[in-house]
Structure formats: structure tokens, C-alpha cells
Amino acid sequence: MEDETARRGPKRSLSADQIVTVAMGMFDGETPSIRGVAARLNVRPNTLYTYLPDRAALERALVDRLLAEADPDVLVGRRGWRRRIEDYAVSLREVLLERRGAAALFHAAPMDGPTAAIVGERLLGAFVEAGLDPVSASRAAYAVIVHVLGSASLTAADLGDTTEAALIEARRQAVIDPDAFPLTAATLDTAATWNTVDQFRWSLRALLEGCVTPPRPS
Amino acid sequence: MEDETARRGPKRSLSADQIVTVAMGMFDGETPSIRGVAARLNVRPNTLYTYLPDRAALERALVDRLLAEADPDVLVGRRGWRRRIEDYAVSLREVLLERRGAAALFHAAPMDGPTAAIVGERLLGAFVEAGLDPVSASRAAYAVIVHVLGSASLTAADLGDTTEAALIEARRQAVIDPDAFPLTAATLDTAATWNTVDQFRWSLRALLEGCVTPPRPS
């Protein structure tokens, strides 16, 4: 049972969850710092080490919370598998873009939390439902995760401090030498929208389509 | 013409290119630091500010060099478009995984260098060759970049300090509750290979396939 309610020493004034919750509200382009979170909690920085072994633990916890915030429940239900995957993907993308610096976290901390496990299992379920064999389903699930996170972080990097609208406008104004880069110049308007949800949905659709298409006999 | 050979003041002892070259050899899990690179060059840290405005500039330069290191020339030639894209993608993945911390760079610094432009143009060319209209080609090109970078950074994050073989073994040994996560448990062996080139090729193939498949009539 290990009831921890009766421990010696002073009462704890915080909890790991509380710390993570506060940190979740502190994305500003960087991952919230230990010192910053501590300050917000009116506590000296080293106090946090009572609840978290190190900064990496905070990062892992944040990763899991972000996955949860995108609501893994949309991955189950009676809608079609495509729709469910797309909905979760779009939602996760939004969650990550809402908090500047959140996307980059996934490339520093492994996704080994409980929510990651749930999301993984449900993605697998969706792909099995789509008719994939287990091996392909597993690969497809990972591919989807890769795509969502890759897209979100590249968009976050491109966005930097400006808004989506500003970025689109800036890209459209870019001067491209049409002799050296004819195709790029000709598709400038499309390239300007690379970071929109529409483009995200387009590429996700392509990926899903390819995942359920059997490999071409080479 | 702006010949800069006759400038006042002392001779420069370094060049931006030299700095970037040294930095390229210093990935060790983090992006090389200004201070670290300076030390390697036997120079005080602030000296580097003569050649680079700030750390972000170093990061952008490194991003471009990494793209170049993957050899954009494989994107042209008389092999088929699939093959050319796959070759560059696999090569870029390798370049990024060879240097721990390199992949994460792409999510901090925008890809706006000269090599990025060349790679973009050639990717577009490959997709046009595949029969895509310009808009789809542009979207497909971006999707490929997203996928390669996403995959490389997730793999880098998962890899951490260990080797690929060790990671595969560790994943295989993972204990998954088969009641809560039946599909995950059943596909453990496949999940163990998520970070291999094979999985990378599989998902890239899926993405390419989907990119050249016209959207299904909803």
C-alpha cells in the first residue's frame, strides 16, 4: 500500500503536478527554466529538486502533458479511422503552436510517459481498423507522430516571433531569382502557405494514403 | 565590385567559414557554444562577434552546412525521381544522426540559407517530374523536408547517449501490460525498430506514394 500520507519532516508545500502545471503556462519561446518556474512559485530554485530529479524530468513531464492536452479521446469513437487520426493530429499541432517553444521539447525529451503509451495504442488501433497488418500499423503510427511533431516544430521555428499572417506575407514578398530557381519562383504563393493547417492536412492526408497503400512491386 | 582585400585595421585572423567549419566538428549532444568554438580556435569568445552577429547566425550557418553535407547533387541526375529524393533524404538523415545535437538545430533556426534554396528547387523538380502540378509539388517538397527532419530529431532524442543496437534491445525488453495495451504489446518488436533506416525508408516511401496519389473524392 505504501501510504505516503504519514511521512516525517515538514509538509510538502508543492507537488510535481503543480510544478508541471505552472510550467505549462510559461512557454514563451524557450522551455520554462527551473529558476523561472521556482520564481513563479515563490520558492528558491533548488526547492524544485525535492519534486523533480532534474530539468530533464520536467521536460519529460511537459511532453506528456502536451500530448494529453491534445485530448487522446478523439482517437476513439465511432468516426472513421482517418478522421480520428486527423483530428488528434490537428489538435496536437494546435496545442504545440499555441505555446511557443513547446514543439522543440519533443526533440530533447523522449516520449516515454503514460499518455504517449495511450496515444500509441490508439493510433495502432486506428491503423488496424484501416486494415493494416500489425507491423505496418506500428510503422504507420510512428510515421504519423514523426510527421505531426516535425511539422509543428518546423512551423514553430519558421514562425519565430511573428504571426502566421505576417509570415505568409513576408514569404510572398520574397525575391527569388527566377533564372536560378524557376520552380521556386513559380510556386512562391504555395510556399508562403507551408505553415498553415491546410498544408498540414494535405501532407498528413498524403502520409495516411501512402500508409494504407501496399508497397509497389518494384 | 566592393573589393574587401584592402581594409583598414589589423588583418582578420579568422573567417566566418572557418568558425562554422570548426563548429561543425563540435557537435556533442548540444549545439556547439560560442565559448566552446572560441576556445577551440584559441581566441576569446567575443572575438567571434567580429564574424557573426550572434549565436543565431552560427546556428543558421550550421543548418546550411548540414544540408550541403548531405550532398544535394544526388537530387539531380538521370535516376528516377523517387530514387533521387530517397537518396538525399537518407543521406541527410545520416548526416544529422552522425552529429549528436545536429537535428535539434533545425527546430531553432529557420532554413533560409543558399543550400536550402537549392535543395528546395531540386525537390520541386523531382516532384514535377513525377507529374505533380506546381502547387502539389511545392506541398510535397515541404512534406518531405518535414518528414526527414522530424524523423531525424525524434530518433536523435530517443537515441540520447546510447547506440541504435542498445536502444532496439532496450525497447524489446520493455514490459507492456498486454491488458491495457494489447496492440502495443503485440507489436513490440516492430516498435523496437522505429529508429532504423528501414523504418525511415518505409515511412518516406509511404509519404511519397501519398503525395503522388490524387486526393480521394471525399
Added chain:
DNA sequence: CATTTCTCTGTACGGCGTACAATAATGATA
């Protein structure tokens, strides 16, 4: 020559993660 311009250095500031010892609060024990 003196002047201008430019590179490089010394020094410093404010941030970061976190190690370590001391302090104070609490529950368990005698």
C-alpha cells in the same frame, strides 16, 4: 607624421542548472 578604422582582449553582467551544507519543521520513539 597624424588620423581613421578595424580586430582582438579584459572585464563584467545577468542568466542558467544544480551540488552541498545548514536550518527548521514534523512524526516516531522512549
Added chain:
DNA sequence: TATCATTATTGTACGCCGTACAGAGAAATG
């Protein structure tokens, strides 16, 4: 109840980081 064992929190410190600023010295210009 008095003591002891345990624990949360703090003060302080170390070694990193990026980089701002002022000054010394080198080189080309007049």
C-alpha cells in the same frame, strides 16, 4: 513529554552560457 530521526526548504557557491562595452594595438589613409 522530551528526544531523535527524517525531511523540506534555504543560502551560498561553482561553472557554464551569450554578449555588451571600453580600451589597446595594428594597419591603411591623408
